[in-house]
Amino acid sequence: MDLKTQRFAHRINGRPAAPGVALAPLVRLTVAKPEGRRSGSTGSERQALADAIEASKSDLIGLTDKVEDADAQAILSFQIALLEDENLSGPAFAGIADGQGAHQAWCAAVDPEIASCEQAEDSYFRARASDLRDLRDRVLRHLAGEIDQAVPAGAIVAAEDMPPSVFLATDWKDGGLVLRRGSPSSHVAILARSRGVPMIVGVDVEQLESGAEAVVDGDAGALIVNPDPAQRADYRRRLTEQAEANKAASSFSGPVLTASGEPVKVMINITGLAELREIDASKVDGIGLMRTEFLFQGRKELPTEQEQYQVYRQMTEWADGRPVIIRTLDAGGDKPIEGLTEKGELNPFLGVRGVRLSLRRLDVFRLQLRALARAAVIGNLKVMIPMVTVPEELDRCRVLFQSAVDELRREGCEAIVPPLGMMVEVPAAALTIEDFEADFFSIGSNDLIQYVAAASRDEPQLADLACPSRAIFNLIRHIVDHVHRSGREVSLCGDLAGEPGQVAALLDQGLRIFSVAPGVLANVRAAIARYPGKVT
């Protein structure tokens, strides 16, 4: 059946690469093959290639001046560096000296590098093949005397692949992108995410025809050609919501306000430095949860004090005075770490995990506390202890912290005991919250929910038990009331805080600090801004 002749709604599934939806006319790009160029003498071929490389370089430098975000500049400077590298151009000029045409010699030099990237095990390196192809084709276009292929503005563009430089030269307002090749870790996907352009990959674009109306659903990873009226209405509604969320996100500075005018803080949860590169620190209220597990996972030796210090220091510097809450190692449970967590526990979620493990592996814990005490000197760093059940655990951590600081000072190293808080995720701690001398609190809703409901969050059959319930919201209210009465702060850093549908219920309990994954910031802020105040 020829899909090009179909006029009824047709859904094609791909893979999500950048979230959001777009509804616009479909435009399929075809690759213009530079050919028909006749080769000249060795001297003229050498000159032609040198000119094409130089012209490509000035294209890219020109594009660099136009783009403003760091990601785009990094991608372009990577291509410029490749063009300047004699290890890439050298073999091409050698090929010309051997009698090849400039076009053929350039391909012969670049294609093996593309092939080498494509063979990489790591998806990030495989994705670099697309940068090299972009670069190869730009030089080829200059050799053939062609100009850049123009991509129409505001369209849903379907193509085999899209080079980052073409993406950057296109006006994407209200548009979207559908590729057959590419992956969520390709440069073009990174750019699409940072600019809010919905994108999917893995779609057979051969069957698509320009001109049809289409919807790109970057959340579900689908393309809908000729959507029916009901689908159109549904996507129009999502577009409106998306526009509101984007507006809320872009107009945001300082604490976001509810519709009733109350300030709410929105912080982010992170696992490493890489995520911070994409986020402007002035747009968030700090880091509400840094999971240090990533420093310890998937490696042969545990991280040194110096290594940890460097990471904590850079995060604190990034935040520029805003709070950075670092959680000490929360290993065990669903996060085993080779050489550290207990093997063969019958019930790891109720076993030696979090602070229970740290207090049994003082060698490892001491190093982490030393690194944190050193980084605390630099800025607004706070430390949070996971899985606290009884007050004595927190008290012991404070004593250990003080002795780490004393030890560092004796060694002539600057160090302080930072504000020390705790996660509230064990029901016993939640129910006796007034007994804990923590400087601040953060509710870990993921574990709290499964411990309160006695239902594993990993058991699909129990999904309707392991979910937010009246029991959970009552407990949250109990914690928030007590903490606020005692003049301290409490945030919620579990997945619950990132669900826009639960935001109003959490605000109803008095919660005023949310800590969420960076990807849901805009939606959570929009949900907070819609909150009309508690209905009494």
Added chain:
Amino acid sequence: MNKLRASVLMRHEVGLHARPSVKLTKLAKAFESKIDLGLSPDGPWIDAKSIVKVMATKAPKDSTIYFRAEGRDARAALDALVTLVNEDFPDGP
């Protein structure tokens, strides 16, 4: 002249990919010494000033990077490169 050597553990989230390799090769080119990079103490060695070669190492997260340098500013070059990797490729001035 003897070759000076240094090594450093790379913690960069996604390994020695585009952005880190641009920074590393740019820094290496700022020195006149010949600088080699390898993923084991015995090589094989590649030119640390070539982004094509550096990318081709496909060094993943948690690789130890070995440098050797020969020339007038070899010591300074090694110190600068080790600092760059150790500090997780910060954005320079």
